[in-house]
Amino acid sequence: MARPHGNAKYHLENCRCPVCCQAARDYDNNRRRAIAYGRWQPFVDADPVRAHVRALGEFGIGWMRVARLAGVSTGGVSKLLYGDGPRGLEPSRRVRPETALKLLAVEPTLNNLGDRTAIDGTGTRRRLQALVYAGWTQSELARRIQMNRANFARTIVSSLVEVATLKATRVVYDELWRVDPVAWGVPVFRAAASRRIAVSNGWAPVGAWDDDTIDTPEAFPDWTGRCGTPQGYSAHSYYKVPACQPCRDAVNADRRSRRQVAA
Structure with a gap:
């Protein structure tokens, strides 16, 4: 069921429409x-x-849970919301x-x-995709976040995830992002297959993301250290990595600007 536009959709789904x-x-x-x-x-x-x-309550924090988090009686919160029925x-x-x-x-924080x-x-997708790029198999990642393989296949490309999945993914990512999967028992051929899947889907590696912006929908992976600039487009060729959209946009804008100056 789709969440209606409003305060909860603004915070939970990053919707920035005028209503939200x-x-x-x-x-x-x-x-x-x-x-x-x-x-x-x-x-x-x-x-x-x-x-x-x-x-x-729109954020999924029921009034009884609010009472517990606030350290007040559930009876008092019940009267606040519904009165005293009897x-x-x-x-x-x-x-x-x-x-x-x-x-x-009490605020709608992650905890x-x-x-x-x-x-x-957004952040969950990017973390899981980066780990696959590093050579971790999707089945192993699914096992570590305690999810069946079918649900994992949806999660790694999903626009929305459950809070429990987000938390579990962050823990696994923090554990594995600097670890060689082969050294931890992933067969070499499976690690290579995972990397091919990531490359074919255009998923970005760990090094392309900044910890401060990986959860920000507007952020884009910096594959070269200069992505989003005309120089970044050339760097893609140097590193033999397909050009990302920000670099293509930047070089096209630069070319248009040069043509206008020449004219």
């Missing part, structure tokens, strides 16, 4: 105001806190500031998200 951007701004502004209001008053408006807890009371109109601050402190929550798969 506005929802993310509204959420952040609401949370900041609520925190500021809660510093001095004996009771504060419950609406911003309730909106925050519901927003966390007594016929409406949802809370006010909450104590300390309760509000604890609930507002707080549920394991089954769908999240952007």
Whole structure:
């Protein structure tokens, strides 16, 4: 089921459409105001806190989990959201500031998200593809992240992955990115076959990614150390690596510029 456009899609799927951007701004502004209001008053408006807890639910963090993470009673959060059913009371109109601050402190970070929550798969794809380029077989990687082979084949090209898969992939990547798979028991012919698969699919090696940007959808692999520049295009030929799209774009732009100057 597709996630609707809004704050959760902005953060979990990196959607930057106007609807998602506005929802993310509204959420952040609401949370900041609520925190500021809660510093001095004996009771504060419950609406911003309730909106925050519901927003966390869109990220896959259920209200009971929010209560545990915040260290407040589940009964209090239930009344905040739904009221007191047996007594016929409406949802809370006010909450104590300390309760509000604890609930507002819970954010949709990776550690707080549920394991089954769908999240952007950019970094997961790139890490797994880079390990295949290094010679690790897909079956061995699937075993290490505790996934069956069929699911792994989908994950390595998927736009969305579950949080549990993302976490497991990061652990495996940190363990293996500097390790020679052959030295760890992968047969030479299987390592070579993995590299051929990676090359044929245009997957980038570990060295082409920066740790700070590997999870950023807009980032591109730097195969040559000069990718995205006209010089990078020539470097591809030198290293006998097919030219990447940023280098093709850069050299074409440079050629157009030269033609305009010549004219």
